[in-house]
Amino acid sequence: xxxxxxxxxxxxxxxxxxxxxxxxxxxxxxxxxxxxxxxxxxxxxxxxxxxxxxxxxxxxxxxxxxxxxxxxxxxxxxxxxxxxxxxxxxxxxxxxxxxxxxxxxxxxxxxxxxxxxxxxxxxxxxxxxxxxxxxxxxxxxxxxxxxxxxxxxxxxxxxxxxxxxxxxxxxxxxxxxxxxxxxxxxxxxxxxxxxxxxxxxxxxxxxxxxxxxxxxxxxxxxxxxxxxxxxxxxxxxxxxxxxxxxxxxxxxxxxxxxxxxxxxxxxxxxxxxxxxxxxxxxxxxxxxxxxxxxxxxxxxxxxxxxxxxxxxxxxxxxxxxxxxxxxxxxxxxxxxxxxxxxxxxxxxxxxxxxxxxxxxxxxxxxxxxxxxxxxxxxxxxxxxxxxxxxxxxxxxxxxxxxxxxxxxxxxxxxxxxxxxxxx
Amino acid sequence: xxxxxxxxxxxxxxxxxxxxxxxxxxxxxxxxxxxxxxxxxxxxxxxxxxxxxxxxxxxxxxxxxxxxxxxxxxxxxxxxxxx
Numbered sequence: 047x048x049x050x051x052x053x054x055x056x057x058x059x060x061x062x063x064x065x066x067x068x069x070x071x072x073x074x075x076x077x078x079x080x081x082x083x084x085x086x087x088x089x090x091x092x093x094x095x096x097x098x099x100x101x102x103x104x105x106x107x108x109x110x111x112x113x114x115x116x117x118x119x120x121x122x123x124x125x126x127x128x129x130x131x132x133x134x135x136x137x138x139x140x141x142x143x144x145x146x147x148x149x150x151x152x153x154x155x156x157x158x159x160x161x162x163x164x165x166x167x168x169x170x171x172x173x174x175x176x177x178x179x180x181x182x183x184x185x186x187x188x189x190x191x192x193x194x195x196x197x198x199x200x201x202x203x204x205x206x207x208x209x210x211x212x213x214x215x216x217x218x219x220x221x222x223x224x225x226x227x228x229x230x231x232x233x234x235x236x237x238x239x240x241x242x243x244x245x246x247x248x249x250x251x252x253x254x255x256x257x258x259x260x261x262x263x264x265x266x267x268x269x270x271x272x273x274x275x276x277x278x279x280x281x282x283x284x285x286x287x288x289x290x291x292x293x294x295x296x297x298x299x300x301x302x303x304x305x306x307x308x309x310x311x312x313x314x315x316x317x318x319x320x321x322x323x324x325x326x327x328x329x330x331x332x333x334x335x336x337x338x339x340x341x342x343x344x345x346x347x348x349x350x351x352x353x354x355x356x357x358x359x360x361x362x363x364x365x366x367x368x369x370x371x372x373x374x375x376x377x378x379x380x381x382x383x384x385x386x387x388x389x390x391x392x393x394x395x396x397x398x399x400x401x402x403x404x405x406x407x408x409x410x411x412x413x414x415x416x417x418x419x420x421x422x423x424x425x426x427x428x429x430x431x432x433x434x435x436x437x438x439x440x441x442x443x444x445x446x447x448x449x450x451x452x453x454x455x456x457x458x459x460x461x462x463x464x465x466x467x468x469x
Numbered sequence: 470x471x472x473x474x475x476x477x478x479x480x481x482x483x484x485x486x487x488x489x490x491x492x493x494x495x496x497x498x499x500x501x502x503x504x505x506x507x508x509x510x511x512x513x514x515x516x517x518x519x520x521x522x523x524x525x526x527x528x529x530x531x532x533x534x535x536x537x538x539x540x541x542x543x544x545x546x547x548x549x550x551x552x
Contacts, residue, residue: 111489112485113485113486113512116485116515117515144490179518180518182514182515182518183511183512183514183515184515
């Protein structure tokens with residue numbers, strides 16, 4: 047018998063708000079974290095916009111010691127550590143004391159796409175200058191994929207599985223489902239899950255070269271055509287981290303924890319880069335199967351879904367995603383659930399997108415609201431031919447939500463879909 | 470440079486790498502860096518790099534192996550700066 051799993055803590059470091067109170071306020075008001083970066087202009091980027099969280103030196107010192115911050119140059123680890131520690135604190139759990147045993151029942155799955163690119167760059171310059179000995183002791187920990195989970199593991203004293211998953215833009219959603227399975231199968235009581243992404247030109251450059259980012263709004267960062275818009279011309283690259291403390295329902299009840307939502311289940315699959323799927327594009331049949339499998343696993347039907355937190359990136363693939371949801375849920379027109387995408391406000395946070403967006407979805411189901419889709423006054427005609435435009439709120443919509451779905455799709459034709467329920 | 474002068478310059482370098490539960494007052498010339506001052510052994514390479522910067526010298530792999538306590542460090546530095 048599988049254990050029921052709930053979320054009892056949240057943490058977020060988003061371009062439009064750091065910490066749950068600020069982020070919650072920002073998403074309700076459609077506040078954008080997208081900005082112009084002169085550095086990207088000077089480097090000849092096509093898209094000179096980006097989205098990155100704002101963290102003061104003082105804030106850094108609340109989470110990391112002076113020694114840890116010495117030669118520290120990994121924005122993703124900083125974001126992940128802040129979001130992860132905030133989620134733990136939000137769940138009212140304490141790290142193990144220095145002299146105590148590790149917390150054997152607490153594990154961590156914190157994913158990244160690539161970690162510490164700036165630190166890696168620093169190291170490569172030194173190595174090429176025949177100065178490898180000058181790297182010091184900090185290069186490995188700051189550039190390994192498991193950097194965030196390793197830092198968090200030490201700060202918390204986690205004694206269960208501490209690892210990092212990596213599945214491109216589906217990383218955060220996959221991390222949640224891996225943590226869910228671990229608790230459901232009785233292997234841990236708590237799992238701190240999430241994902242993080244560095245900011246800056248070295249992580250964003252590859253996307254710029256692929257022309258999947260938008261070059262049309264460098265002078266007007268507040269007007270970037272959002273997801274589902276007919277003018278959508280590519281995404282704005284983002285960064286940050288989202289984290290959630292997963293816990294068995296029985297444990298949460300026993301300690302009287304605040305329960306944000308129950309994870310009913312989910313699915314992770316792959317389109318095999320077949321039938322329209324490729325390294326960078328999804329196989330629609332696989333997307334539909336992933337959503338249907340998630341519903342099956344969660345033991346709900348398509349008609350139960352009140353709201354969808356889409357992957358929706360503001361690229362030409364948005365109409366396909368809507369069609370895939372419509373087919374998988376067997377709902378269209380006015381019968382389609384409400385749907386929104388956070389990417390209009392925070393850009394595409396890449397490996398962090400799934401986790402930052404899951405935090406936004408959980409806040410909506412917990413508090414009963416749907417945040418506005420920004421800059422999509424003119425919806426894509428294929429989208430309005432599939433679903434009613436009022437299902438894509440452009441203003442804050444207060445509404446009690448019961449069962450919601452979140453999906454993320456990523457390079458490598460990876461798909462992940464999770465179903466949550468208010469409890 | 471006298472060993473006393475070296476020691477005064479060395480103390481603030483070591484202090485950076487002390488764990489939270491060890492105070493700078495506990496540093497003395499006979500302190501074993503990893504066993505008594507509880508410095509994480511991976512930080513020994515950072516201490517050496519900081520020493521190189523402050524004293525404008527360069528350590529060899531064999532020198533690093535010899536550096537167990539504060540006195541060892543002082544002796545190694547003295548040897549290098551006098552060259």
